[in-house]
Amino acid sequence: MKATAQALLILNGKGASNEELREAVYDMRAEGIDLAVRVTWEHGDAERYVAEALELGVETVIAGGGDGTINEVAAALASSSVRPLPALGILPLGTANDFATSCNIPLEMSAALKLAIHGRAADIDIACVNDKRYFINMATGGFGTRITTETPEKLKSALGGVSYFIHGLLRMDTLKADRCKITGPDFDWDGEALVIGIGNGRQAGGGQEICPDALINDGLLQLRLLTSEELLPSFLRSLLDGEENKNIISTSLPWLEITAPHDMTFNLDGEPLTGTHFRIDIVPNALQCRLPPHCALLG
Ligand SMILES: Nc1ncnc2c1ncn2[C@@H]1O[C@H](COP(=O)(O)OP(=O)(O)OP(=O)(O)O)[C@@H](O)[C@H]1O
Numbered sequence: 001m002k003a004t005a006q007a008l009l010i011l012n013g014k015g016a017s018n019e020e021l022r023e024a025v026y027d028m029r030a031e032g033i034d035l036a037v038r039v040t041w042e043h044g045d046a047e048r049y050v051a052e053a054l055e056l057g058v059e060t061v062i063a064g065g066g067d068g069t070i071n072e073v074a075a076a077l078a079s080s081s082v083r084p085l086p087a088l089g090i091l092p093l094g095t096a097n098d099f100a101t102s103c104n105i106p107l108e109m110s111a112a113l114k115l116a117i118h119g120r121a122a123d124i125d126i127a128c129v130n131d132k133r134y135f136i137n138m139a140t141g142g143f144g145t146r147i148t149t150e151t152p153e154k155l156k157s158a159l160g161g162v163s164y165f166i167h168g169l170l171r172m173d174t175l176k177a178d179r180c181k182i183t184g185p186d187f188d189w190d191g192e193a194l195v196i197g198i199g200n201g202r203q204a205g206g207g208q209e210i211c212p213d214a215l216i217n218d219g220l221l222q223l224r225l226l227t228s229e230e231l232l233p234s235f236l237r238s239l240l241d242g243e244e245n246k247n248i249i250s251t252s253l254p255w256l257e258i259t260a261p262h263d264m265t266f267n268l269d270g271e272p273l274t275g276t277h278f279r280i281d282i283v284p285n286a287l288q289c290r291l292p293p294h295c296a297l298l299g
């Protein structure tokens with residue numbers, strides 16, 4: 001008979017040398033938890049390990065990494081037809097950890113691993129893009145996109161989440177508005193957008209609350225648009241002051257479509273997708289995720 005693991009941890013190779021994690025894994029095993037660990041080297045590895053986890057029939061698949069790693073694991077689970085699906089656990093080991101932080105998941109390894117294995121699983125939504133890609137946290141276009149795709153690896157590891165913000169400010173000269181059309185149920189907008197945030201979760205770019213009203217279990221996406229009549233410095237100021245800004249359009253929708261005359265790049269949980277047409281649908285209750293009882297993103 002095949003031995004079954006209770007949990008499989010899919011660890012982004014960038015976090016493989018973390019000693020605190022190693023101890024937390026050994027402690028968990030000492031408690032009798034059958035916890036297997038797999039380490040990724042590049043994009044695509046996580047998907048194969050999710051397939052292995054489904055084959056093993058584990059109760060929990062744990063994504064150890066940043067938003068990109070959570071994205072790969074969540075997408076592989078959401079696109080599977082296996083039922084029941086294992087629950088998703090999260091170990092924050094990325095640079096910004098926007099999803100984990102906004103879900104109040106502890107950053108300390110042993111507490112995070114305990115939650116990932118023993119925590120209560122809540123139904124959560126995921127967003128599907130063009131029927132093939134997914135995001136669990138946020139899709140950003142415009143300014144935010146350039147920040148996250150162009151922040152050099154070295155700056156990222158030296159400064160952590162703050163580096164996105166600083167680097168973004170340094171590159172303000174390269175900022176261009178994207179002309180596009182956005183439609184959804186009872187929603188129609190056409191114009192120049194500086195920043196487009198589509199949130200299942202709330203924050204991106206290392207702690208910036210782009211979609212402050214988003215919930216991960218309401219069956220909706222919060223769309224926030226900064227139109228280009230606004231100058232960026234005053235936008236940043238209004239973000240800091242929490243003021244209402246007349247050039248920010250905000251609405252919540254179960255789906256939306258974006259079309260642009262030229263290629264636009266969206267960042268899906270920090271990983272880029274370029275095209276001229278994006279159809280984004282929320283998939284309600286697509287996954288079960290082990291979250292703290294005080295998770296701010298559960299409605
Ligand atoms: N061993 C590895 N070394 C470097 N990159 C890897 C490795 N394994 C996977 N990757 C890549 O890492 C990216 C995901 O990184 P992830 O988002 O988890 O961390 P991060 O970007 O540092 O954190 P955050 O998104 O929270 O800022 C994916 O593009 C994936 O292909």
Ligand SMILES: [Mg+2]
Pocket residue numbers: 066067068069094269270271
């Ligand atoms: Mg990332």
